[in-house]
Amino acid sequence: xxxxxxxxxxxxxxxxxxxxxxxxxxxxxxxxxxxxxxxxxxxxxxxxxxxxxxxxxxxxxxxxxxxxxxxxxxxxxxxxxxxxxxxxxxxxxxxxxxxxxxxxxxxxxxxxxxxxxxxxxxxxxxxxxxxxxxxxxxxxxxxxxxxxxxxxxxxxxxxxxxxxxxxxxxxxxxxxxxxxxxxxxxxxxxxxxxxxxxxxxxxxxxxx
Amino acid sequence: xxxxxxxxxxxxxxxxxxxxxxxxxxxxxxxxxxxxxxxxxxxxxxxxxxxxxxxxxxxxxxxxxxxxxxxxxxxxxxxxxxxxxxxxxxxxxxxxxxxxxxxxxxxxxxxxxxxxxxxxxxxxxxxxxxxxxxxxxxxxxxxxxxxxxxxxxxxxxxxxxxxxxxxxxxxxxxxxxxxxxxxxxxxxxxxxxxxxxxxxxxxxxxxx
Numbered sequence: 001x002x003x004x005x006x007x008x009x010x011x012x013x014x015x016x017x018x019x020x021x022x023x024x025x026x027x028x029x030x031x032x033x034x035x036x037x038x039x040x041x042x043x044x045x046x047x048x049x050x051x052x053x054x055x056x057x058x059x060x061x062x063x064x065x066x067x068x069x070x071x072x073x074x075x076x077x078x079x080x081x082x083x084x085x086x087x088x089x090x091x092x093x094x095x096x097x098x099x100x101x102x103x104x105x106x107x108x109x110x111x112x113x114x115x116x117x118x119x120x121x122x123x124x125x126x127x128x129x130x131x132x133x134x135x136x137x138x139x140x141x142x143x144x145x146x147x148x149x150x151x152x153x154x155x156x157x158x159x160x161x162x163x164x165x166x167x168x169x170x171x172x173x174x175x176x177x178x179x180x181x182x183x184x185x186x187x188x189x190x191x192x193x194x195x196x197x198x199x200x201x202x203x204x205x206x207x208x
Numbered sequence: 209x210x211x212x213x214x215x216x217x218x219x220x221x222x223x224x225x226x227x228x229x230x231x232x233x234x235x236x237x238x239x240x241x242x243x244x245x246x247x248x249x250x251x252x253x254x255x256x257x258x259x260x261x262x263x264x265x266x267x268x269x270x271x272x273x274x275x276x277x278x279x280x281x282x283x284x285x286x287x288x289x290x291x292x293x294x295x296x297x298x299x300x301x302x303x304x305x306x307x308x309x310x311x312x313x314x315x316x317x318x319x320x321x322x323x324x325x326x327x328x329x330x331x332x333x334x335x336x337x338x339x340x341x342x343x344x345x346x347x348x349x350x351x352x353x354x355x356x357x358x359x360x361x362x363x364x365x366x367x368x369x370x371x372x373x374x375x376x377x378x379x380x381x382x383x384x385x386x387x388x389x390x391x392x393x394x395x396x397x398x399x400x401x402x403x404x405x406x407x408x409x410x411x412x413x414x415x416x
Contacts, residue, residue: 006308008283008301009276011263018259021252023244029232035302036231037260038267038276044229045264049257051226052245055219056253059246068217068246075216093216094243100214 007031064135066111066128068093076100076108083107085145089132089164091115091157095150107148110135115151116160124163133167142173149177215239272343274319274336276301284308284316291315293353297340297372299323299365303358315356318343323359324368332371341375350381357385 007013012034020030037045061067062074069075076082076096086107090096096109112127132147139145147168151157165175181199182191191199215221220242228238245253269275270282277283284290284304294315298304304317320335340355347353355376359365373383389407390399399407 006305008305009267009278011266011278012276014259015263018256021256022241024237024240031302031305032232033230034260034263035300037264040264042264045260048226048229049261051222052242052253053257055223055242056245056248056250058219059217068220070217070219092243094239097214097216097239 061111065109066113066131067096067109081106085139086148087132087135087146088148088150090150091152091160099150107146112160115156116163117156127160129164129167132164136168136171136173139171139173142171146174146176149175151177153180269319273317274321274339275304275317289314293347294356295340295343295354296356296358298358299360299368307358315354320368323364324371325364335368337372337375340372344376344379344381347379347381350379354382354384357383359385361388 007016012031015034015037016027016030019025019033020027022030025033037048060069060071062069062077063072064077065074067074067076071078077084083106087110088099088105088107089110089112090099091112091114093111096111099105099109110128110132112129112132114122114127116122116124116127136142136145136147147164149161149164151161161177168175179202180195181202182188182195188196215224220239223242223245224235224238227233227241228235230238233241245256268277268279270277270285271280272285273282275282275284279286285292291314295318296307296313296315297318297320298307299320299322301319304319307313307317318336318340320337320340322330322335324330324332324335344350344353344355355372357369357372359369369385376383387410388403389410390396390403396404
């Protein structure tokens with residue numbers, strides 16, 4: 001409070017408060033950004049704030065996979081060359097972008113919009129699990145289709161994966177999850193013992 | 209460009225572009241912030257952008273010292289208990305806040321709004337040096353008043369200090385600059401030789 005009162009102007013105080021509400025931005029960085037914005041031409045600042053308002057007000061989500069999209073069906077779901085019978089289930093939009101950046105995946109996605117977390121008060125009904133179940137049930141011959149559970153390896157991720165598995169197992173669809181083990185280039189010496197243990201248990205045939 | 213095209217929506221691309229134009233914010237952080245803002249209630253996002261627009265459009269500067277202010281004359285210049293005959297000349301608004309935070313200064317300020325830098329194309333006329341000269345010339349008995357040049361110790365700071373000194377020396381006002389030397393708690397071993405050399409040359413009487 002004492003620090004707050006040192007700002008020389010109420011408008012500056014308001015702006016610093018607003019900017020420091022962003023994750024990972026402290027009051028010092030917020031002040032630096034506010035003073036930077038003050039030095040810019042007014043039209044640049046308005047362009048900046050409009051881009052953010054436009055995103056928040058105009059954003060659409062794909063009707064099928066809940067990915068951010070400019071259309072009702074996103075570019076990935078609309079792409080006929082992609083395998084529409086392999087559905088990769090992820091927590092967030094960012095995960096889709098990470099997997100797309102690998103260039104290794106040619107199926108489609110389903111964005112849950114979060115993860116089951118009793119502590120954060122997030123239950124299955126807050127996520128798009130119902131829509132995933134419908135998608136799976138609408139597939140012809142689900143036995144030849146696949147759901148990949150690409151969730152984090154922590155307790156919440158495992159809980160969510162297990163919950164989804166129970167919802168869709170009756171359909172007979174193949175359910176897989178991401179391979180876990182040492183990262184490429186990882187040093188054995190610095191690997192945590194859980195990861196190293198799993199890497200040994202799930203060892204693979206050496207293919208030189 | 210390849211990376212840019214991976215964003216799933218034009219609105220998201222625009223927002224990430226805008227946010228990453230801030231100093232010290234890369235494209236990855238910008239994406240993280242954009243996705244964070246997407247998850248917030250719309251009114252929070254509008255409050256955020258309004259605070260920034262209000263600052264840019266509504267900001268005022270003190271007529272006397274050019275500090276950010278809500279009024280024509282800032283709180284420091286309007287404070288009768290402060291020594292109005294000691295003027296501390298600083299580069300930016302932030303420097304005023306840093307000096308105020310020390311609680312050690314009871315005079316007033318003059319914000320230059322930058323520093324003379326031929327490389328950045330900033331000349332004396334881009335700064336508020338003319339207004340400073342007018343302030344000094346308007347003082348009664350300038351011989352008993354003081355200007356403190358609180359500028360950075362680099363070439364540009366020294367150049368600016370020298371330029372200002374030449375502008376105001378005729379008035380007979382006392383001109384001082386910040387003490388330079390080892391910081392409190394600094395280790396001799398790690399001090400640069402220029403600073404250490406000046407610390408020895410400008411040594412002070414020991415007052416236990």
